[in-house]
């Protein structure tokens with residue numbers, strides 16, 4: 076395989092066996108491809124296996140069938156090439172913002188990146204330069220999530236993984252965070268795989284949206300909002316106003332409610 | 340306590356509206372003392388703490404004055420204070436105190452040195468926990484003083500017998516409690532570190548251990564209080580020096596005031612160590628200070 080082939084998920088399945096309970100099929104035969112430099116969004120109803128799939132890509136969960144690879148290398152466990160941002164705030168409370176952002180480089184002994192000002196670059200990118208020496212508990216939820224994003228990006232991952240990163244934020248902050256993320260990702264050409272259950276977020280951020288259905292989790296449809304090239308990058312209002320946006324929005328809503336009926 | 344008259348008036352005024360037929364003072368008192376979720380500044384806490392002590396000393400003084408028992412057997416606080424002074428000034432009590440503190444330091448240090456690696460590994464790795472927790476958990480229920488006859492035969496009456504008793508009394512509790520502290524680290528912290536390229540060693544030290552440090556310090560503070568109990572037991576059973584030994588000497592001559600002075604000394608030392616630990620906590624973990632949290 077080519078070395079820059081992006082993320083490949085091949086017939087991945089996951090069955091949870093917990094003690095005496097009946098085995099639970101979380102995912103079945105999911106195959107997908109995410110080219111480098113693109114933002115992929117995993118969208119679907121709650122419990123359809125989005126987090127499980129993301130955790131398998133991170134190497135935090137092993138697939139019970141199938142195979143996953145990033146840029147030609149098989150995924151067998153967690154690694155620096157796939158940094159993850161969680162929904163819960165994970166900035167380490169005992170480290171300042173700057174120390175948090177430097178954490179990955181420090182534990183990897185990456186002295187050259189530390190010297191080259193990578194840490195400050197990403198602190199500025201998420202606009203936290205004024206609180207660089209503060210501890211996380213002094214920050215708001217949105218700021219803490221920005222710390223986590225900067226910390227992951229400063230570590231040079233080939234793929235940025237995010238599990239509903241803005242789910243705990245208020246709508247206003249969530250909006251700003253989406254714009255900030257999109258700006259950074261476009262500038263740094265980061266490949267991103269993001270979990271969401273919000274249609275607007277998925278269509279606003281995603282170059283490609285993978286819609287999963289539940290029981291068992293399967294890839295139901297791949298949606299490419301290609302019309303986004305017709306509106307100015309990051310212009311949310313123009314996007315929401317586009318007829319193609321409204322068509323896709325309605326289409327995904329129908330998929331969602333079908334899933335809801337199947338579950339009931 | 341500076342309660343302005345204005346304050347009192349408004350309180351009683353509101354009280355009169357609320358409690359029909361109740362004395363306004365009672366309502367105001369209840370509002371002040373029995374309100375949930377209040378936080379006090381250190382000045383007020385110090386003042387109230389001193390009041391608690393004063394109440395205790397006054398009760399003691401009155402009980403001694405009441406003549407329920409002969410003064411020789413139940414001396415008042417004044418007599419005990421005099422005895423304490425005499426002990427330090429004329430009977431080299433400082434040597435006894437230092438001997439006890441040295442034993443505590445050595446044996447508690449040893450207990451932490453043994454329990455900390457166990458607690459860290461048990462808290463971090465489920466299999467090590469499953470292997471050791473039932474074992475240590477069972478040992479925890481053995482009353483340490485039951486080992487005294489054995490220890491006396493094996494180790495004699497020297498320091499090693501006392502250190503061993505303290506170890507038996509403390510180390511199993513300590514290991515289990517330190518393991519509990521270790522388990523508090525959120526799984527998402529560990530997973531974040533893993534996806535940032537953290538290996539087993541760096542996750543263990545830079546996340547699991549580092550996250551647990553404040554909990555460890557607090558647990559040690561609690562267990563230090565317990566180890567004083569075992570020290571005094573050990574010194575009362577067999578010792579030539581130490582606070583417990585002094586108290587046994589005093590018992591022979593029915594010097595109740597000296598015995599009580601020993602008890603007071605232990606209490607004061609405990610208070611001092613507690614304060615030291617709290618100070619360290621504030622110094623080392625500035626990010627946990629309540630006033631820094633919003």
Ligand SMILES: Nc1ncnc2c1ncn2[C@@H]1O[C@H](COP(=O)(O)OP(=O)(O)O)[C@@H](O)[C@H]1O
Pocket residue numbers: 091092093099100101119120121122123124125126127128
């Ligand atoms: N560790 C686990 N053990 C057992 N079942 C699990 C575990 N993690 C997830 N599941 C199950 O797998 C399914 C998918 O979960 P998840 O990936 O969290 O869904 P989503 O993120 O889409 O809401 C759910 O039915 C959930 O109960």
Ligand SMILES: [Mg+2]
Pocket residue numbers: 125126127
């Ligand atoms: Mg989820």
